Amino acid sequence: MGIEGYLVVSTLLFGLGVFGFMARRNAILMLISIELMFNAVNLSLVAFNAFLPPDTNTGAVFALMIMAVAAAEVTVGLALVIAIIRTRQTPEVDQYSDLKE
Amino acid sequence: MAVVTLRNIIHSAVAMMICFGSLAGMYALLGAPIVAAAQVLIYLGAISVLILFAIMLTQAGDANLPAPFHRQMPIAVVVVLAIVGLVGWAVFQTDWGLAEAAGAAVDDIATALFTDFALPFEIISLLILVAIIGAIYLARRPEEDERAN
Numbered sequence: 001m002g003i004e005g006y007l008v009v010s011t012l013l014f015g016l017g018v019f020g021f022m023a024r025r026n027a028i029l030m031l032i033s034i035e036l037m038f039n040a041v042n043l044s045l046v047a048f049n050a051f052l053p054p055d056t057n058t059g060a061v062f063a064l065m066i067m068a069v070a071a072a073e074v075t076v077g078l079a080l081v082i083a084i085i086r087t088r089q090t091p092e093v094d095q096y097s098d099l100k101e
Numbered sequence: 102m103a104v105v106t107l108r109n110i111i112h113s114a115v116a117m118m119i120c121f122g123s124l125a126g127m128y129a130l131l132g133a134p135i136v137a138a139a140q141v142l143i144y145l146g147a148i149s150v151l152i153l154f155a156i157m158l159t160q161a162g163d164a165n166l167p168a169p170f171h172r173q174m175p176i177a178v179v180v181v182l183a184i185v186g187l188v189g190w191a192v193f194q195t196d197w198g199l200a201e202a203a204g205a206a207v208d209d210i211a212t213a214l215f216t217d218f219a220l221p222f223e224i225i226s227l228l229i230l231v232a233i234i235g236a237i238y239l240a241r242r243p244e245e246d247e248r249a250n
Binding site for chain 2: 004006007008009011012013014015016018019022023026028029031032035036039042043046047049050057058060061063064065067068069070071072073074075076078079080081082083085
């Protein structure tokens with residue numbers, strides 16, 4: 001399987017992430033979709049690193065750093081979602097429409 | 102990959118774990134074993150458990166599952182098809198030079214991580230520390246705030 005296969009998988013995964021982020025109503029599932037997009041970018045970075053000519057390890061290092069940033073992001077995101085759910089009693093994002101307390 | 106279409110969110114999370122596992126296999130196929138190991142550790146180990154824990158904490162076992170999709174789903178389908186079509190077209194139009202799976206050795210990555218990328222490495226550790234402190238602050242129970250006041 002050449003680089004096109006990995007890039008097509010990465011594109012489909014990114015598309016699924018965008019779709020889930022835009023179309024689902026559950027806040028936690030929106031976070032899962034963000035994780036899917038992170039993984040798609042990671043896969044394309046590692047594929048570029050493995051296949052394209054400048055023979056360095058920059059892609060793998062970038063992928064590791066993106067993983068660390070994604071871990072930090074999902075930590076803060078889940079804390080925010082849990083705090084919102086505790087006040088609103090629902091995980092559905094289209095019921096978060098008012099900013100009044 | 103049915104992560105975004107299932108109605109029950111726990112099933113979605115399990116599908117997400119399967120997806121992360123197969124991605125780890127792909128990294129191993131691409132000759133990046135350190136990235137595959139980090140994928141298993143961070144995504145399969147940490148993030149999946151965190152998400153499952155949050156789901157268990159918030160669902161409270163109610164059986165009436167609402168409709169999963171937002172009313173802007175048709176727009177989302179159009180936008181996603183446009184993105185995937187455009188990027189797929191770009192992938193197949195480009196001439197990708199010499200394509201051979203080279204692979205990255207673990208010690209080379211370690212050397213690069215601590216010499217060329219030492220400053221981003223330290224900044225990321227600081228970022229994770231800040232994220233942990235912020236998460237603890239956000240997830241604190243409101244009663245403790247009232248008690249502190």
